[in-house]
Amino acid sequence: MEQQRQQGAAARRMATLASHLRPQRASSHPQMEEGPLLMGSNCRAKGAAPGFKVAILGAAGGIGQPLALLMKMNPLVSVLHLYDVVNTPGVTADISHMDTGAVVRGFLGQPQLENALTGMDLVIIPAGVPRKPGMTRDDLFNINAGIARTLCEGIAKCCPKAIVNVISNPVNSTVPIAAEVFKKAGTYDPKRLLGVTTLDVVRANTFVGEVLGLDPREVNVPVIGGHAGVTILPLLSQVNPACSFTSEEVNHLTSRIQNGGTEVVEAKAGAGSATLSMAYAAAKFADACLRGLRGDAGIVECSYVASQVTDLPFFASKVRLGRSGVEEILPLGPLNEFERAGLEKAKKELAQSIQKGVSFINK
Numbered sequence: 001m002e003q004q005r006q007q008g009a010a011a012r013r014m015a016t017l018a019s020h021l022r023p024q025r026a027s028s029h030p031q032m033e034e035g036p037l038l039m040g041s042n043c044r045a046k047g048a049a050p051g052f053k054v055a056i057l058g059a060a061g062g063i064g065q066p067l068a069l070l071m072k073m074n075p076l077v078s079v080l081h082l083y084d085v086v087n088t089p090g091v092t093a094d095i096s097h098m099d100t101g102a103v104v105r106g107f108l109g110q111p112q113l114e115n116a117l118t119g120m121d122l123v124i125i126p127a128g129v130p131r132k133p134g135m136t137r138d139d140l141f142n143i144n145a146g147i148a149r150t151l152c153e154g155i156a157k158c159c160p161k162a163i164v165n166v167i168s169n170p171v172n173s174t175v176p177i178a179a180e181v182f183k184k185a186g187t188y189d190p191k192r193l194l195g196v197t198t199l200d201v202v203r204a205n206t207f208v209g210e211v212l213g214l215d216p217r218e219v220n221v222p223v224i225g226g227h228a229g230v231t232i233l234p235l236l237s238q239v240n241p242a243c244s245f246t247s248e249e250v251n252h253l254t255s256r257i258q259n260g261g262t263e264v265v266e267a268k269a270g271a272g273s274a275t276l277s278m279a280y281a282a283a284k285f286a287d288a289c290l291r292g293l294r295g296d297a298g299i300v301e302c303s304y305v306a307s308q309v310t311d312l313p314f315f316a317s318k319v320r321l322g323r324s325g326v327e328e329i330l331p332l333g334p335l336n337e338f339e340r341a342g343l344e345k346a347k348k349e350l351a352q353s354i355q356k357g358v359s360f361i362n363k
C-alpha cells in the first residue's frame, strides 16, 4: 500500500517536471513544432541544474548566436531562452545539442515574446540592426529605438525583476529608452538596467597590452562615459597594473579605443559590426551579473547605468554588482587634464543622446 502510494507520487512528480521542462511550441513554424527540442516518448525527463534563467533577445543574429553558445557553456545558467523574429528553430536545435547543463528553448516571433521572458533572471538584448561603413551608431536610432521599446515592454510585463543587459545600439540612447518604458510600466529599478560597454574595456585591455607588451588578461583599463565615439573615455591614468604612457601613446590608444567599433565595421565592409568580440564581451559581463546575483563579493565592471557620478542621468563607470544588480557606483577617481577635457566632450554628446532616447518614449 505504502509502496503504491510512493510510486504514484513519484509518477506525478515526473509528469509535473516533464510538463515544466517541455519546450514552448511555435505553432507557426514546423521545425519548432516537431523539432529536436521536444522530448520524445523514449526520453526521460531531464532535470534542469540549479542556476539562473537567461533569455537572449535577438539570439539568431551575429552577436546572438555566439552569445547563445557562450551562455550555454556557462555553468551558472540552468535555462537558456533564445528569442528572435527569425531563425530561432535552427539556432536552438544546434545549441541544444551541446552537452552542457543549461536547458535551451527557442521562441520565434512577437507572439512568443511573453513565453520567452516569463520567469527570467537575466535578459540580454542584442536585437537590432548593426552599422555599415560611413554610419554612426546614432544612425541606427530610428530602427533600434522601436525594437528596444517593444522588447522592454515585454520585460516590464513578464519579468519586471530581471536584470537587463542592453547591447543594441545606440546604447547611449537605448538604455534611457528602456528606463522610460519601465517607468511608464511602474517597474523601473535603476539597479537592474545596465548598458553593456564591456567591449570598450576588452578592446582597451587588448590595445594597452599590445603597447606595454603585457598579456591583456593582466591588464585592466577603466572606460567611462558611454558607448559611441568621444563618449568612450578610457582612463589611461588608472590602468592596472600601474604604468605610464607618452603623450603620443595616449593619443594613439585613446583614438584606437574610441574607434574600435568603426575599425571592425570598415574591415567587415558592409557585412555588419563586431559580433564575435562582442559576444565574448557580453558573455563576460553577463557572467559577472550572474555571479553578483549569486552573492559573490567584489564584482566590479564598467557599465552604462543610471548614475549620479556626473550631472548626467546616465553614465558609464565602474559599478559593483550584487544580488540586486548595481549595488554601488564607484567614484571616477582622479582624472588628469587630458581626461578632464575628454570628459567634457563626452558629456556634451551624451546629454543629447540621453535626451533623444527619453523624448522618443515621451513624445
Ligand SMILES: NC(=O)c1ccc[n+]([C@@H]2O[C@H](COP(=O)([O-])OP(=O)(O)OC[C@H]3O[C@@H](n4cnc5c(N)ncnc54)[C@H](O)[C@@H]3O)[C@@H](O)[C@H]2O)c1
Pocket (backbone or CB within 6 Å): 057, 058, 059, 060, 061, 062, 063, 064, 083, 084, 085, 086, 126, 127, 128, 129, 130, 131, 140, 144, 147, 150, 151, 166, 167, 168, 169, 170, 171, 196, 197, 198, 199, 200, 227, 272, 273, 274, 275, 278
Ligand atoms: N554594445 C556594444 O558594444 C555593441 C557591440 C556590437 C554591436 N552592437 C549592436 O548590437 C546590435 C546587434 O548587432 P548584430 O551584429 O548581432 O546584428 P544582426 O543583424 O546580425 O542581428 C540582430 C538580430 O536581431 C534580430 N531582431 C531584429 N528585430 C528584432 C525584434 N524586434 N525582436 C527580436 N529580435 C530582433 C534580427 O532578426 C537579428 O537576428 C546592433 O544594434 C549593434 O549595433 C552593440
Ligand SMILES: O=C(O)C[C@H](O)C(=O)O
Pocket (backbone or CB within 6 Å): 130, 131, 137, 169, 199, 227, 260, 261, 262, 264, 265, 273, 274
Ligand atoms: O561599432 C559598432 O557599430 C558596433 C559596436 O558598438 C562596437 O563598438 O563594435
